[in-house]
Amino acid sequence: MTPKTSSTSAAHGASTARIDLGGGAIGFVETSSVVPLVSIVISVRSGAVADPQGKDGLLRLTARMLRRGCKGMTSAQIENAIDCLGGEVGLDIGPTTASLHGQVIRRNLEPFCDLLATIIGNPTFAEDELARLRRESVAEILDSRDNDRALASIAFRRALFPDHPYARSAAGRPSSLESLTRDDVLAAYKRHFVRSDLVIGFAGAITVEEAQRIGTKLASALPDGPQVTLDLPEPPVPSGRKLVFVDKPERTQTQILIGTLGTRAEDDDHFPLVCATAVLGGTFTSRMMREIRSKRGWSYGTSARLSIERRRHAFLMSAFPAANDCAPCISLELDMLEKFVSDGVTPRELSFIKNYLVRSHAFEIDTAPKRLGQALESELLGLPEDYHSRYLDHVRAVTPENANASVKTRISADNLVVIVVGTASEILDKVVAAVPKLEGHTVVPFDRE
Template sequence: MKILCEESHALPLVDVELAFRGGSLSDPDSLPGRARMMARVMRMGARRQQERDVDNALAALGARLSARVSPSTVRFRGVVLARNLEPFVALLANLVQAPAFRQSDLARAKRETRAALIASQDDDRSLARRAFMETVYVGHPYARRVAGGLGSLRAMKRGDLVQAHEELIDDRRAFFAISGPIAKREVQQLAKRYFTLPRGGAAAPRVRAPKAKRGLEVVVVHKEERTQTQMVIGTLASALGDKHTFDLVVGNAAFGGTFTARLSAEIRGNLGFSYSAYSRLSQRDARGTFSMWTHPSTENTLACAARQLELYRDFLRGGITRRELSFVKKMLVRGHCFDRDTAQKRLDAALDVAVNRVPRAHVYEYERLVSDVTRESVETALAKRLSARDLTMAVVMDQNAAKRAFSELEGVSAITVIEPRALIR
């Protein structure tokens, strides 16, 4: 187990994280959602302890604790009043090291997850995001939902969770991190006192690179009576640690990363099409995505999509201007202080390096790396990492309106219509 500490006496509050490398990517193909279910059931109580006991104990300590799973990590994250840190760590250690994995808890967690999946169909933005991820990463583990689907839920057994625990909750994969009014030596003592994790699990798996789809594919999540369309348009981008990372970070900020960037200035400012209009660059071990997010009214959907595509293609063709480059570099370098203005954020940065394998320089030499970006390097990165042709467009709207709109859109190679339920199977 590696120990990380960020000492700060600003508040009588301690943030605690116990992270394990390896997350939903370790789920068997037939059982997506296994790691998340393991973490959920662990949080429901150790032996001789019900979930209610855990929650009451946490509340009495003035603490909160969540169990979160990403494709590459399992993280137990909490915050506690500083005076109660030690009993909080004892509680956390017990949950993680002596999970009960009761059949009754698993059955309840399955029903609870099923209900959450069904309810998730009410949220148009998350449906658009889900449809985008499943289309852009089709056939790749990144397309899987961390929580799994209705089918995998039915198949999940207690033994699956026990096996996941053996694989993932391992000393060599573990990171114990604390920020607050405590010194590193005390954190080490706490770790020594409360954690005896098994050693011997396999190393966290690396994932293969996804393949780009061909052409502009529109996937329509059919919903009736929408007054507006949640829309995500994007493509594959760079992998974590890619040499072009900072060129893309700068390019994205100039294109759609701020209120005055091209995308927002045009779609929101000039055309008034959508309250939100921004682009996002996600970083993943294999390849992340570049995506544009808007929600135009139903009648403006086609015009908005067409204009976004024009803006995007102009961006890839012409890169960014000298003025944009200089502006964005200043903005990123000066604003970087907000990535480390609290102990918790500084600890998160350290965890990014340790757990997520973000290159050290990307965190601790951020200003230099941003400063090194040139117009030419942005242009090269855009040409090498983003595609003008191979794009995915995910929209949530009525299928008839969608078919009418997108059959008129230039370059569309396919329009697929799905029901919201298809995204939670």
């Protein structure tokens, strides 16, 4: 069979082949003989936002159950087979994508992919395994409450995207997980794991012809069915300044997240905003690092970044100061944000960051799995066709004028959310006083669902 391919040109001359796997499934291949390994990514075009109301965590639970038993194999036998083949299998569930990641030594590629085909195509969803995985998943959520940064991220997502699917957690909540049944899992599997929603990637020691044959076999393991339709409206911009304080006892260090809506990859001013945000907090010599870490020593790490999703997503500033420094750090960050919006970036700052982004881009595409990851990201998130392939051109085209215009257009210093994880009895009053024009604040316990 002659592969039906096209090439997606990436920066610096690399190319990723696109192949038709039949039934609506597509594949991508990034060939490299540098090491005798093959990476495989099996993705579907839906994620946590597609979980039914009140059933948060269902897709992740369903995907994790694939390794808990399949036709002719128990969970223990699957794990033993993966180990014997020298392979690795992992899982990633995002807001709008779900991916199974595998890697195996070249000589075991065929049996490893046969195993993957059985795992995704013939799961058994045994009741005892489901009950065990539910308990494990709830325990993981409870354990995650020890991670203050994770607590801050959850609170930020819920505050920035209230009543929007982006507020949902892929891991779910203890109450939602405990209510999920085998019928729920079967329904989710039948809905999400269909050939027309499948995107498969291969990177490493594999030819396009091999990827076509193996990818077709993997795609054929799933039944035909309609693609999942995601009900995903554009999220609204926050109104006013709001503070959410996650109260956790005995915190000597705090977590601060400040943010608002950012940009979409399709926006004309997306790359100007990417560059401007990097000036604010994207490098070790950024404004935030100089002011917060170097000058004051308040936080070892601090940054500003943009998230990319199918809809407009977050602009986020972060810092992790000691409790005594939390309030002044928030005040400084807000002052810096206001200056960033009102005055923008200087030509000198922009020239530096453009050179940095251009020169460091080689590290984003220096391995076959990284180049494959860019192709998959473009396909799964619906990015502009040239988003990655002309990344360097996009960056070089940014001017001080359009960078500063993008900041004024997209970022609001008056409409944002402030998240703090700390001990309310010790610093809440100071934190509230550190946020001018605050419309209101909410204190939530760290162990809320």
